[in-house]
Amino acid sequence: MFDALAERLEEAWKKLKGQDKISKTNIQDALQEVRRALLSADVNLQVVKDFIAEVETKAQGAEVVSGVRPDQQFIKIVYDELVEVMGETNVPLAQAETAPTVVLMAGLQGTGKTTATAKLALHLRKENRTCLMVATDVYRPAAIDQLVTLGQQIEVPVFELGTDTNPVEIARQGIAKAKEMGVDTVIIDTAGRLFIDEAMMGELVQIKNTVKPHEVLLVVDSMTGQEAANLTRTFHEKIGITGAILTKLDGDTRGGAALSVRRISGQPIKFVGVGEKVEALQPFYPDRMASRILGMGDVLTLVEKATEEIDLADAAKMQEKMLAATFDFNDFLKQMRLLKNMGSLGGLLKMVPGMGKLSSDQLQKGETKLKQTEAMINSMTMEERKNPDLLASAPSRRRRIASGSGYTERDVGSLVSEFTKMRSLMQQMGQGKLAGMPGMGDMFGGMGGMGDGGRQGPGWRGGGQPKKKKKDKKKKGFGQL
CATH class of the missing domain: 1.20.120.140 (SRP54, nucleotide-binding domain)
Structure with a gap:
């Protein structure tokens, strides 16, 4: 973005x-x-x-x-x-003194409103808030089925009465059901149109007057640029909204919507969608977004994403294994999958200060190297994963792994060599003999510019001296999050 x-x-x-x-x-x-x-x-x-x-x-x-x-x-x-x-500061979602908090989702058709409803429910569930989603879009084919499917995926219940019931009545009964269930947040997914019309606005006003929501969030497609701001202003003038959710921000390389919505509409951006996955919703922080725009990274968001995925006890055990040189291929595979759960490698690296200028070719090279490494590790036996030294002096094992993974014996040999070197350097660092962790760049495709002597931010380690003085002068690497 x-x-x-x-x-x-x-x-x-x-x-x-x-x-x-x-x-x-x-x-x-x-x-x-x-x-x-x-x-x-x-x-x-x-x-x-x-x-x-x-x-x-x-x-x-x-x-x-x-x-x-x-x-x-x-x-x-x-x-x-x-x-x-x-907007200067993040504007958090309202929370009613008496449950349930009612959130009304509005927007045009095609902006990702139904998906945003599920994303918001999952975000709140991670904050230990219980949710009920209410399906009132009785016009769009399969809209209700889509919300039910998403609800099953994120384990959040959905209230629906089919397509033959008035949306206002569905919303009213949904609130009653939420009170009966004792949930603290109700998110109502409403119907959209291809453009603003009186019928849609009239229905939204009726639902709003009936359920008296604490939040009215407009879901807008950031790909529409400054038009997103004009749309937000129009909706606010007609029905009164409390904030906006910008979707598809990961696909918007321009950023006009994020820079226009608050100033033109007067309403804050509360969340941004940064991917298709249901987990890809982030609270909007103007200062963090400004840092990303100027290539300064966004370490705070990165740390928050890591905190969601990392178990502190596991992290402590992993650190002990790394410093004692008992870190094996199983551990390495676990760390790779952890990175995948946090998002794309490119998206993560751009949150690290100084990494914003990595080219798409460099990022693609790193992604390819990760996939190659994972394929080769998956072709190893459990014994080989636990004891990488078995592969150092056994060409027959390396040939079998190469055949099973679809890569060459030389590729497997390089992986084993780089891994062994990395593990040795980790042990030396644990003994205070090294200031950084050189040599890991090769494990991730040798992306130039990665690492800066371990100074990138909390939880990152990397750097070291370059091996070559010509083409790979800036080749460095990073370690475990």
């Missing part, structure tokens, strides 16, 4: 490199690049004008800080303004 915007903003910083200070003259070229970047990102024109005016005012009035370059100072000013435009 935001790749195109980030690339264009990079050009703006270059305009101020080599300057002694920010001045009215030298800032104009940089501001012009920022303006082009925002317009290319499909940000609302009025938002762009206000944004540029604010940045220009703050930049010219900024005091020169000792040791800070003009381009760095300008980046900080742009960052602060991005945060302000997107």
Whole structure:
């Protein structure tokens, strides 16, 4: 997400490199690049004008800080303004004093509203809140079946009365059922249309007046750019909404919707959808999003994703095994699958400071290497996984693994060699003989720029000295989360 915007903003910083200070003259070229970047990102024109005016005012009035370059100072000013435009702080979901909390989901057809309903239910369930989803979309074919299927997938009950009952009555009975069940949150999935019409709005108003929701969340497709902001404003004027959920943000390389919704509609973005999986919903934090846009990473979200997947007791045992050099292929496979559960390798790496500039080719190379490694480990016997040393001096075993995985004996040999080297280095690090963990880049396809002496952020280890001085000068790696 935001790749195109980030690339264009990079050009703006270059305009101020080599300057002694920010001045009215030298800032104009940089501001012009920022303006082009925002317009290319499909940000609302009025938002762009206000944004540029604010940045220009703050930049010219900024005091020169000792040791800070003009381009760095300008980046900080742009960052602060991005945060302000997107809402400054996260706005959490309301929680009623007397259960149940009622959340009404609204939106046009095709925005991912039904899926967003399930995503929100799963998010709340992870926060130990009990939910009931209510299916009131009686018009779209299979809408109710879709919600029921998703409910079974995430283990959240669904209340539905088929397609022959009035949606307002379904919503009313759904609230009554929630009170009977004792759940603390009800999420009502409503019907959408291909465009805003009186029938849809009238039905939404009737449902809202009947169930008196604590939250009315509009689900909008971020791929529509600034139109998402205009849609949010229209819905708010007609039915009164409390916030928005931006879907498909992982597919929006521009970012215009995220940068326009709050300023144009006046309503906060509360959640963003970042993938097709039902787990792919995140609370919206303007400061974290601004960091991603400017290539600074998003360590806090990364840590939160890791915390959801990692068992602290298992992590402690794994660390002991790594430092004692008893880490085996079973452990390595477990860590790879953990990464998969957290999302794509590219998505995770872009949350790490300094990793945002990895090219798609580098990320693809890493993904391919992970798949290759997993296939070869899956072709090993349990004895070989537990004792990698068996493979070091047994060509027949390596040939069998190569045949079973579809790769060459040389590939298997490289895996064993790299793994053995990595395990030895881990042991030396545990004994205080190494400051970093060199050598792991090869395990993940040798993605250039990965690792920085273990300084990327909490829970990350990596770096070390490069082996080659020419083409692979920046080849480094990372270890366990």
